[in-house]
Amino acid sequence: MGKDLLGEVYSPSDFRHQGHQLIDKLADHLEESLKGENSKVIDWKIPVEEHKFWKRFFKEGDPDDFLERMLEHTIHIHHPKYMGHQISPAAPITGLSGLLSAFMNNGMGIYEMGAAPTAMERVVTDMLCSTVGYPEGANGFLTSGGTLANLTALLSARKNKASHDVWNEGTKTNLAVMVSEEAHYCIDRAVRIMGLGENGIIKIPTNADFSIRTDKLEEAYQQAKENGLEVFAIVGSAPATATGIHDNLESLARFAQENGLWFHVDAAHGGGAFFSEKYKHLLSGAAMSDSVVIDGHKMMMMPGITTALLFRDGTNSHTTFRQKADYLLEASREEDWYNLAKRTFECTKHMMSLHWYMLLKQYGPVIFDTFVSTLYDLGHQFADLIDQHPDFELAVRPMTNILCFRYRDKNHDEEALNRINQKIRQQILEEGTFYIVQTKLRGKHYLRTTIMNPFTTAEHFRGLLENIKQKAEQLSPRN
Numbered sequence: 433m434g435k436d437l438l439g440e441v442y443s444p445s446d447f448r449h450q451g452h453q454l455i456d457k458l459a460d461h462l463e464e465s466l467k468g469e470n471s472k473v474i475d476w477k478i479p480v481e482e483h484k485f486w487k488r489f490f491k492e493g494d495p496d497d498f499l500e501r502m503l504e505h506t507i508h509i510h511h512p513k514y515m516g517h518q519i520s521p522a523a524p525i526t527g528l529s530g531l532l533s534a535f536m537n538n539g540m541g542i543y544e545m546g547a548a549p550t551a552m553e554r555v556v557t558d559m560l561c562s563t564v565g566y567p568e569g570a571n572g573f574l575t576s577g578g579t580l581a582n583l584t585a586l587l588s589a590r591k592n593k594a595s596h597d598v599w600n601e602g603t604k605t606n607l608a609v610m611v612s613e614e615a616h617y618c619i620d621r622a623v624r625i626m627g628l629g630e631n632g633i634i635k636i637p638t639n640a641d642f643s644i645r646t647d648k649l650e651e652a653y654q655q656a657k658e659n660g661l662e663v664f665a666i667v668g669s670a671p672a673t674a675t676g677i678h679d680n681l682e683s684l685a686r687f688a689q690e691n692g693l694w695f696h697v698d699a700a701h702g703g704g705a706f707f708s709e710k711y712k713h714l715l716s717g718a719a720m721s722d723s724v725v726i727d728g729h730k731m732m733m734m735p736g737i738t739t740a741l742l743f744r745d746g747t748n749s750h751t752t753f754r755q756k757a758d759y760l761l762e763a764s765r766e767e768d769w770y771n772l773a774k775r776t777f778e779c780t781k782h783m784m785s786l787h788w789y790m791l792l793k794q795y796g797p798v799i800f801d802t803f804v805s806t807l808y809d810l811g812h813q814f815a816d817l818i819d820q821h822p823d824f825e826l827a828v829r830p831m832t833n834i835l836c837f838r839y840r841d842k843n844h845d846e847e848a849l850n851r852i853n854q855k856i857r858q859q860i861l862e863e864g865t866f867y868i869v870q871t872k873l874r875g876k877h878y879l880r881t882t883i884m885n886p887f888t889t890a891e892h893f894r895g896l897l898e899n900i901k902q903k904a905e906q907l908s909p910r911n
């Protein structure tokens with residue numbers, strides 16, 4: 433009986449059959465989503481209802497219906513009216529690399545548990561290092577997401593710059609990191625995980641355009657020293673999540689150099705632009721950093737999650753974690769780049785290098801240039817439409833594909849406008865024709881879009897603005 437069941441679970445012919453069905457279904461879904469005509473981006477339900485549905489399906493649902501229901505009940509990232517969070521519409525080939533990774537399930541912690549993907553990881557990260565502009569001797573690895581990569585980079589920074597060996601001795605001084613107040617919250621979280629507490633993160637105010645105020649760095653640094661803090665790193669956002677605005681990385685690099693600080697660049701979103709002829713200038717100064725983070729699952733067409741963490745001096749990628757796990761790791765003086773668990777936070781990780789390697793092998797690096805440049809161009813096109821529209825205003829002229837804007841009406845005060853924009857976003861979510869998100873900047877409620885689909889057009893932008901306008905007029909009829 434048990435053997436029969438296991439035989440069924442591992443049946444090659446069932447797998448072949450189900451696999452073909454799945455790919456056929458996903459190809460149909462892709463075709464339908466990309467057309468973006470009648471289908472919704474999201475069929476939103478309140479969590480209690482969604483839970484009820486899947487609880488019932490678990491008991492009574494027909495397994496043959498599973499995929500259809502799953503597709504109906506999930507958000508469609510490949511839809512051109514998806515303009516929400518910074519998640520890639522995965523290139524279909526990376527759906528296949530994802531399947532390959534899940535199925536082959538190499539553990540990746542030590543070399544023999546992932547020989548090919550480990551070597552591919554080296555090929556890909558070496559290429560990324562040279563694209564960033566790092567010198568000979570740079571290297572890095574892939575890890576599970578920007579949050580973990582930023583934490584890992586700050587651990588490396590601390591190991592390298594702190595006045596004592598925190599890893600072995602614990603924290604003896606009040607260590608701190610400087611960063612823009614607009615940085616992604618994972619930097620704040622990393623600092624707290626590292627035990628540095630609230631005082632360990634020095635938030636620098638921003639300019640009118642939401643980029644870090646580099647004229648405030650010196651003052652903040654001196655103040656920190658007077659307060660007994662030992663600053664060991666400064667972080668630049670490339671760009672900041674909420675606004676898509678890049679910090680001035682050249683100024684940050686110079687400041688870090690002058691003060692002997694580690695300079696880390698969080699290019700989780702914007703790192704794909706290293707490949708863009710048109711937009712790589714936004715990252716100017718990043719080549720002077722000590723470390724940089726680039727998410728594959730944001731602007732590089734890959735599924736979640738895969739992040740490159742790159743180090744200007746490759747030896748720093750070997751020293752972050754001094755943990756001994758001798759049963760896994762060779763006792764070798766030579767830095768064994770190929771035993772990845774020694775260098776990354778994870779022990780087991782998925783074979784994420786397959787996504788990068790297969791995309792690059794199939795289409796070449798130009799694919800990243802094309803994708804990023806197309807999306808940033810679309811961001812600017814949408815900004816022009818908003819600018820020209822009398823009923824909307826931008827929070828700031830975008831640098832990338834992230835835009836914050838709001839409906840405005842001079843008959844309403846700020847409080848009413850906040851309420852109206854908030855309601856508009858909720859109605860859009862519940863309607864499901866478009867998907868956008870929201871953010872609060874300096875007390876004002878903005879609608880936020882990230883143009884993630886290269887097949888989104890000006891027609892879709894106009895449709896969205898019209899849709900919002902209609903909602904706004906219903907919420908606040910004009911006399």
Ligand SMILES: Cc1ncc(COP(=O)(O)O)c(C=O)c1O
Pocket residue numbers: 518576577578579580582616618669670671672673698699700701727737739
């Ligand atoms: C600038 C920035 N850094 C870090 C992160 C976190 O990355 P992840 O979601 O891969 O953990 C994000 C996510 O939006 C981000 O925009």
